Amino acid sequence: MQARREKAVARGLNNVTGIYADSASGSIVKDVDGNEYIDFAGGIGIQNTGHNHPKVVKAIQEQLSKLIHPCFHVTPYEVYIKLAERLNELTPGDFSKKTMLANSGAEANENAIKMARKYTGKPGIIVFDRAFHGRTLLTMSLTGKVMPYKKGFGPFPGDIYRLPYPYYYRSDDGLSRDEVDELMLNSLHNFFQFEADKDNIAALLIEPVQGEGGFVAPTATFMKGLKKFCTDNGIVFIADEIQTGFCRxxxxxxxxxxxxxxxLVTMSKSIAGGMPLSAVTGRAGIVDAPEAGQLGGTLGGSPVACAAGLAVLDVIEEEHILDRSVRLGEKIQGAFKRWQTQYEAVGDVRGLGPMCAIELVKDKKTKEPAKELTANIVKRSWQQGLIVLSSGLYSNVLRFLPPLTMDEKTIDKGLTILEKVIKEESKKIMEFQGE
Incomplete structure (x- = not known):
C-alpha cells in the first residue's frame, strides 16, 4: 500500500501514521493487516459521535436510495432546509438567523468573509497569531503558520491584519492571565492608529480554541473585549467553530x-459524522447581504451529507453527548494534570473539555519546546495501538480529539498506552542529554 501510495498520490499530502485504515467503528480503527487502534485523533475532530455511528449510517443509506445530489441551485430539497433550521436554532445568539451550506471548513470561512465584506462594504479582515483557517488561497493567507501551510505559495491577498492571541503558558514571566488580557486588549486602541484604517475593516475571524495552533484558549475577558471592539467599530465578529463545534x-x-x-459561526468537521459538509450560520441580515447567485457551489449541502448532519444532531440529543463530553474532559484532563506533576517533559496541560492538549518541553524552567520528543511519542503511540496527533507553532503539543462516545474501558486503555510511551520516551531523551 505504501509503495502504491508513493507512486500514485501527491507528495504534498502528509500522513501522521503508517496505518492504512480498512474499517472503523465507534472509537476503534482497524487497519488492512487486521490490527486495531484506539482513536484519540478522531480524524482531526470529525468523529465526535464516533466512527460509523449506526444512526448516521442508516440516514446515509436511506438518503442514498432516494436522492444523491441534484444540486441545490437547480432543484432545492427539504433536507437542506431542515438542517439549516436546526443550525439556526442551535448556534449561539438570540436573533434572527440564516444558514448556507458548503463542502469544507475553508469554504465556510471564505463564504463568511464574502458575507461580511458585502454587508459592510469594507475589505479588511483581522485574524490572529497561530491561527489556522484553511488551505485555499484566501484561508491559507489567514492562517498564521508559514511551514508547512504557506511556504512557496505566495503572493497572498492583501487587507489581512494579524493581532496577538493570548498564550498564557508562554507569556512574559510574572504576568497573570488578567494582566496579559489587559495588555492585549489595550493594544486594540492603537490598532486603527498604527495598523489599519477604521473604515477599512469588515470582519474579525477567531478560533475560540486554536486548533492547529496548539489548543490554546483565551479567557472570557479577552473574548468579550474583542466582541466589544467589533461592536463599537461596526466589525462583523466571526467564530471559526470548525474544530470546536458539536460538543467538542x-x-x-x-x-x-x-x-x-x-x-457569524462557521462549522464543519463533526457536523456530519465524516461526510463532506460545512455551514455558515448567523445574523440574517449579514447572511443575506450577498445577492442571489453570489453564494454557492455545485456540490454544497448534498442531500446525503445533510441527512448525515441531521442524524448527528439527533445522536447528540438522544445519547446526551454534551454530558458525556464533560465527563470525558474531566477524566482526560485529570490524568494529564497528574502526569504534569510526575514527568519533567509535561510542561503545560490546557484546553476546554475533552479538546485538551499537553505541551512537551525539554525543561520546565526554560520551556524549550521538545519537538523531537513529541514526534517520537506520536510514532511510538500508534505503534503501540493508539492514534494521537501533534500541533502547535513549535510542533511540540500533543492534542486530543477522541470520539465523545468512547467508553471508560477504552479511555483507560488509551491513557495507559500514552503514559507508558511518554515515560519511556522522556527517559530516553534525558539519558541522551545526560551523555
Missing amino acids: TGKMFAMEHFGVEPD
Whole structure:
C-alpha cells in the first residue's frame, strides 16, 4: 500500500501514521493487516459521535436510495432546509438567523468573509497569531503558520491584519492571565492608529480554541473585549467553530464558554459524522447581504451529507453527548494534570473539555519546546495501538480529539498506552542529554 501510495498520490499530502485504515467503528480503527487502534485523533475532530455511528449510517443509506445530489441551485430539497433550521436554532445568539451550506471548513470561512465584506462594504479582515483557517488561497493567507501551510505559495491577498492571541503558558514571566488580557486588549486602541484604517475593516475571524495552533484558549475577558471592539467599530465578529463545534469542548459551541454571541459561526468537521459538509450560520441580515447567485457551489449541502448532519444532531440529543463530553474532559484532563506533576517533559496541560492538549518541553524552567520528543511519542503511540496527533507553532503539543462516545474501558486503555510511551520516551531523551 505504501509503495502504491508513493507512486500514485501527491507528495504534498502528509500522513501522521503508517496505518492504512480498512474499517472503523465507534472509537476503534482497524487497519488492512487486521490490527486495531484506539482513536484519540478522531480524524482531526470529525468523529465526535464516533466512527460509523449506526444512526448516521442508516440516514446515509436511506438518503442514498432516494436522492444523491441534484444540486441545490437547480432543484432545492427539504433536507437542506431542515438542517439549516436546526443550525439556526442551535448556534449561539438570540436573533434572527440564516444558514448556507458548503463542502469544507475553508469554504465556510471564505463564504463568511464574502458575507461580511458585502454587508459592510469594507475589505479588511483581522485574524490572529497561530491561527489556522484553511488551505485555499484566501484561508491559507489567514492562517498564521508559514511551514508547512504557506511556504512557496505566495503572493497572498492583501487587507489581512494579524493581532496577538493570548498564550498564557508562554507569556512574559510574572504576568497573570488578567494582566496579559489587559495588555492585549489595550493594544486594540492603537490598532486603527498604527495598523489599519477604521473604515477599512469588515470582519474579525477567531478560533475560540486554536486548533492547529496548539489548543490554546483565551479567557472570557479577552473574548468579550474583542466582541466589544467589533461592536463599537461596526466589525462583523466571526467564530471559526470548525474544530470546536458539536460538543467538542463540553458545550455545543465553544463560544458558549465565553458568553459571546458571534455574528457569524462557521462549522464543519463533526457536523456530519465524516461526510463532506460545512455551514455558515448567523445574523440574517449579514447572511443575506450577498445577492442571489453570489453564494454557492455545485456540490454544497448534498442531500446525503445533510441527512448525515441531521442524524448527528439527533445522536447528540438522544445519547446526551454534551454530558458525556464533560465527563470525558474531566477524566482526560485529570490524568494529564497528574502526569504534569510526575514527568519533567509535561510542561503545560490546557484546553476546554475533552479538546485538551499537553505541551512537551525539554525543561520546565526554560520551556524549550521538545519537538523531537513529541514526534517520537506520536510514532511510538500508534505503534503501540493508539492514534494521537501533534500541533502547535513549535510542533511540540500533543492534542486530543477522541470520539465523545468512547467508553471508560477504552479511555483507560488509551491513557495507559500514552503514559507508558511518554515515560519511556522522556527517559530516553534525558539519558541522551545526560551523555
